[in-house]
Amino acid sequence: MHAHRNYVHNEEELQRTSIVQKSRAAFGNPNRLCFLVIYEGKEIMTPPKDQTATKAQTEQDNTVHALPKTRKMTGAQMVMEALAENGVDTIFGYPGGAVLPIYDALHQQKKVKHVLVRHEQGAGHAAEGYARSTGKVGVCLVTSGPGATNVVTALTDALMDSIPMVCITGQVPTFLIGTDAFQEADTTGITRACTKHNYLVRDVNDLARIIHEAFHVARSGRPGPVLIDLPKDVQFAEGPYISKDQAPMHMYQPRTEPDMDLIEEAVELMASAKRPVFYTGGGIINAGPKASEALVKLVRETGFPITSTLMGLGSFPASDKQWLGMLGMHGTYEANWAMHDCDVMICIGARFDDRVTGALKGFSPHSKKIHIDIDPSSINKNVHVDIGIVGDAGKAAEAMLKVWKARGFKADPDAMKTWNAQIDKWRDIKCLQYKNSKDVIKPQYALERLSDAIKKDGRDTFISTEVGQHQMWAAQFLPFEKPNRWLTSGGLGTMGYGLPAAIGAQMAHPDALCIDVAGEASILMNIQELTTAVQYRLPVKIFILNNQWMGMVRQWQELLHGERYSQSYSESLPDFVKLAEAYGGIGLRATTPAELDDVIEKMMKTDKVTIVDVCVDQKENCFPMIPSGKAHNEMILSADPSQYDKKLV
Amino acid sequence: MVKKKSDSGKSVYGSTIDNGVASAHTLSILVDNEPGVLARVVGLYSGRGYNIESLTVAETDHANNLSRITIICSGTPMVIEQIKHQLDRLVPVHRVTDLTLQGEHVERELALIKVSSTGEKRIEALRTADIFRARVVDSTHESFVFEVTGSSAKVNAFIELMRGLGMVDVSRTGVAAMSRGTKAI
Numbered sequence A: 001m002h003a004h005r006n007y008v009h010n011e012e013e014l015q016r017t018s019i020v021q022k023s024r025a026a027f028g029n030p031n032r033l034c035f036l037v038i039y040e041g042k043e044i045m046t047p048p049k050d051q052t053a054t055k056a057q058t059e060q061d062n063t064v065h066a067l068p069k070t071r072k073m074t075g076a077q078m079v080m081e082a083l084a085e086n087g088v089d090t091i092f093g094y095p096g097g098a099v100l101p102i103y104d105a106l107h108q109q110k111k112v113k114h115v116l117v118r119h120e121q122g123a124g125h126a127a128e129g130y131a132r133s134t135g136k137v138g139v140c141l142v143t144s145g146p147g148a149t150n151v152v153t154a155l156t157d158a159l160m161d162s163i164p165m166v167c168i169t170g171q172v173p174t175f176l177i178g179t180d181a182f183q184e185a186d187t188t189g190i191t192r193a194c195t196k197h198n199y200l201v202r203d204v205n206d207l208a209r210i211i212h213e214a215f216h217v218a219r220s221g222r223p224g225p226v227l228i229d230l231p232k233d234v235q236f237a238e239g240p241y242i243s244k245d246q247a248p249m250h251m252y253q254p255r256t257e258p259d260m261d262l263i264e265e266a267v268e269l270m271a272s273a274k275r276p277v278f279y280t281g282g283g284i285i286n287a288g289p290k291a292s293e294a295l296v297k298l299v300r301e302t303g304f305p306i307t308s309t310l311m312g313l314g315s316f317p318a319s320d321k322q323w324l325g326m327l328g329m330h331g332t333y334e335a336n337w338a339m340h341d342c343d344v345m346i347c348i349g350a351r352f353d354d355r356v357t358g359a360l361k362g363f364s365p366h367s368k369k370i371h372i373d374i375d376p377s378s379i380n381k382n383v384h385v386d387i388g389i390v391g392d393a394g395k396a397a398e399a400m401l402k403v404w405k406a407r408g409f410k411a412d413p414d415a416m417k418t419w420n421a422q423i424d425k426w427r428d429i430k431c432l433q434y435k436n437s438k439d440v441i442k443p444q445y446a447l448e449r450l451s452d453a454i455k456k457d458g459r460d461t462f463i464s465t466e467v468g469q470h471q472m473w474a475a476q477f478l479p480f481e482k483p484n485r486w487l488t489s490g491g492l493g494t495m496g497y498g499l500p501a502a503i504g505a506q507m508a509h510p511d512a513l514c515i516d517v518a519g520e521a522s523i524l525m526n527i528q529e530l531t532t533a534v535q536y537r538l539p540v541k542i543f544i545l546n547n548q549w550m551g552m553v554r555q556w557q558e559l560l561h562g563e564r565y566s567q568s569y570s571e572s573l574p575d576f577v578k579l580a581e582a583y584g585g586i587g588l589r590a591t592t593p594a595e596l597d598d599v600i601e602k603m604m605k606t607d608k609v610t611i612v613d614v615c616v617d618q619k620e621n622c623f624p625m626i627p628s629g630k631a632h633n634e635m636i637l638s639a640d641p642s643q644y645d646k647k648l649v
Numbered sequence B: 001m002v003k004k005k006s007d008s009g010k011s012v013y014g015s016t017i018d019n020g021v022a023s024a025h026t027l028s029i030l031v032d033n034e035p036g037v038l039a040r041v042v043g044l045y046s047g048r049g050y051n052i053e054s055l056t057v058a059e060t061d062h063a064n065n066l067s068r069i070t071i072i073c074s075g076t077p078m079v080i081e082q083i084k085h086q087l088d089r090l091v092p093v094h095r096v097t098d099l100t101l102q103g104e105h106v107e108r109e110l111a112l113i114k115v116s117s118t119g120e121k122r123i124e125a126l127r128t129a130d131i132f133r134a135r136v137v138d139s140t141h142e143s144f145v146f147e148v149t150g151s152s153a154k155v156n157a158f159i160e161l162m163r164g165l166g167m168v169d170v171s172r173t174g175v176a177a178m179s180r181g182t183k184a185i
C-alpha cells in the first residue's frame, strides 16, 4: 500500500508513467518495433534528422583528418567510427530490428568489413577465432533478445579462455526497456556473469567513450569479452564523437610489470632445482608472440623440460627436444610424471585447472611452486604456491632470463643428467602409441597423415577443433611450432566452436591453411556456418574424424558407467559428402587407410569449403588418461588393466 | 555458512588444500556509482559460492560518483584473499580494503525496533532502551519504535532483550565501518 502511495505522490513519476503507457498504446502491434513516440500529445519521429543530412555526414567522415576532433554524428555512425579507430577491419554479425541503424551505418562506410554468419553463436566463435589467430580484439554485432541470448555461449567461452572480444548487442529503445517489449531481453543482466564487463548505453554522449573503454578493458590485463548493449534510440540519436586520444584514461589499469624482488627469488629457486619443469599456458599466447619468444629463450637457456596446457600449445615448438608434450587429463605420460615428481615447478600463464592438476591432494606433492599470472585471483586459487608473481607472462619471462644470465646461473649438470634420464624413461613408454590397422582408419593415424601433409604443404596453418576425443587427439598428434595457430575451446569445452573459429581465422589469414578437426556430433552444432564459408569463398577444411559416436561420452560410459551407452550413438547422421555439396562446398570421404593420403592431398588443394568425412574406428579410446579424481601418477595408458600395473587403473 | 567450497569434499578432485581457520572479515569496497555495480558484487559472491553476512551500500562521494560498499563475510585467510582478488578484478571496483586485516577499525550499525505492548512490559522496554541509549522515534499508546546504534553485538543484545517485551519488527542497516586514526581507507 505504502509503495503505491509513494508513486502517486510523485507527480513527476506519474507523468512519466503515463507517457510510457501512451506510447505503448500507440504501438498497437506489439510485434512491430516502432519509433513513433507520443510526448505531450505530439507525435515525434526518431530520428528527427532527414536522410540527406545523414548522408552528407557520412561523406564528411571519409575525410577524417581535415575535420576538428569532435564531430557530431549518430550513435550508429559512432559505432562504425570507433570500431575503425580501434583497428577493427572485420566484424562478424547478424542483423535484426534493434541493430538496423548500425547496419545502415555499416552499409555507408568502407573501413570495416562485415561477415554475415548464420547463427549468432557462430558470430561469437568466429570473433574468437579471429582474435586468437591475430592477437587482436574480435568483434561481433548482434540484435537484441534472441540475437543476444544466442551469443551467450560464445561470450562464456571467451571468458573462460581469456579471449579479447567486444560484442555489440542491439537493445529496444530506452523508453521501452522494462516493458517486456518485442525482442527485449535483460542482456546486461544475462551476460553479467559471462563477460569481463558490460555496458548499457543510455546516452549517446557516452557512446564513443564507452566503445574505446570496452576495447581497452577487453585487451588489458587478463583479456576477456566485453559487451555493449545499445538501445535503438541511442543509435539514432546525435552526439559528439570523442576520438580515442580525447577519451579520458580509464582507471582500469592492471599491473603488468612483475615485482623484480620476487623474480630474483624465483630465479634463485630455479637455479637450485634438481628436477625442474616449466608448466605454461594460454597466458603466454595472450601476452603476444614476443612472450613466446622470451619463453623459448628462457627454456633453452635453463635447459629445463617444458610442458603446456591445451590452451598454451604452440608457445613452445613441439619439435624441440625439451618439449614434453601437453599435460593434464589426456596429456603425455612424461609431462604428467614430470609434474608429479618435480622439485621446482615454474608455472607461467596457466591456472591450475582441474583437468590439468587431477586430484589436488596428489598434485605435485614434493615441489616448490612459482606461479606467474596477470590475474592476481588465479594465484593461490586452487593450489597453494610458494612464489606468486603478478605480471605479464612475456615481461616476466624476459625478466627471469635477464636475471638468470646476469647472475651467471647454470642448471646443476649432474642433477639435470639424472632428471633427463628419468624423463627419457618415461618417454620410452611411448604413451601415444596405438595399434594401427590395415582395414580400418585409426583416428590417430588419420591425424599423423594430416600432420605429414601439413608439413609438406608448408603454408602457415591454423588448426581449430570441436570438442571430444578428436580434440584431444589433435592436441596430441598435430605439431604446434608457433603461437596463435591453435584454436580450441579449452575452459568451456564448447562443441560447435571449431567451424566458426576456423572461419574467423581464415578471414584474418586468407592465404593460410585453416583446418577444423571435427567430430561428427560436434560439427552438426554449427553446421549452418558452411554457408558463411561458401559466401565469403573461404577454403576452410573440415576434417571430420567420424566415429559415429559422441566418442568422448562413449569412452566415459565404457570406462566408468558399465558400458551402458546411453544416448551417445550418433544416430541418423547425414551423408557429409552430400551435405557439403548441398551447401555448395566440396565433400570427400576416406573409408580405408589406403584411401587416406589421396583424400588428404585432394583436400589440401581445394579452393572452397571442404568436408572430409574420415570414417574412423568406432571404438577407439583416447589415451593416456588421468581418470577424474586421480592424480598425475595414477594415469592409465589403456583400458586393458592386464597390460599395465594394476594399481594404475 | 562460510563457503560452499567447504562441502566440496564431494568433488572427485578434492577441494583446495586449505587448513586455515575461518573468521569474519569486514571489507570496504570503493566502487563507481553506476547501475548494476551492486549486482556485480553480489553476483560474484553467489556465483562463486561465498556467503555475505552483512552488506551496506550508499553513495559517499557525489562529485566523483563513488559509492562505498561494506561487506562482512567469513572465510579462511585463503578464501578471503580470493574474494578480495575477485572483487578487485571487477572493472568498476576502485579499491578493496580489508578493515579486519588493516588493524583497528570501528563498526556501527543502526536498527529500528518496533515493540507492541502495554503495562509493565511497555515500561520495561522503555527502561531497557534507556540503558542501551536507544531513542524513541515513534510512539502510540500500544507501541514504540526504537532507534539503536552501535556495534552489531550491541544491536543483537538489544534485539534479544526486546524479543521478550513484545517486539514485532526489526529493520537493520547492516554495518558501516571505518579504520581508526588519521589515514583514509
Ligand SMILES: Cc1ncc(C[n+]2csc(CCOP(=O)(O)OP(=O)(O)O)c2C)c(N)n1
Pocket: A466, A467, A468, A469, A470, A471, A493, A494, A495, A496, A518, A519, A520, A521, A522, A523, A545, A547, A549, A550, A551, A552, A553
Ligand atoms: C555444447 C556441448 N554439449 C555437450 C557437450 C558434452 N560432450 C563433450 S564431448 C561430446 C561428444 C562429442 O562427439 P564428437 O563431436 O563426435 O567427438 P568425438 O568425441 O567422437 O571425437 C559431448 C556430447 C559439450 N562439450 N558441449
Ligand SMILES: [Mg+2]
Pocket: A468, A519, A520, A521, A545, A546, A547, A548, A549, A550, A551
Ligand atoms: Mg564422434
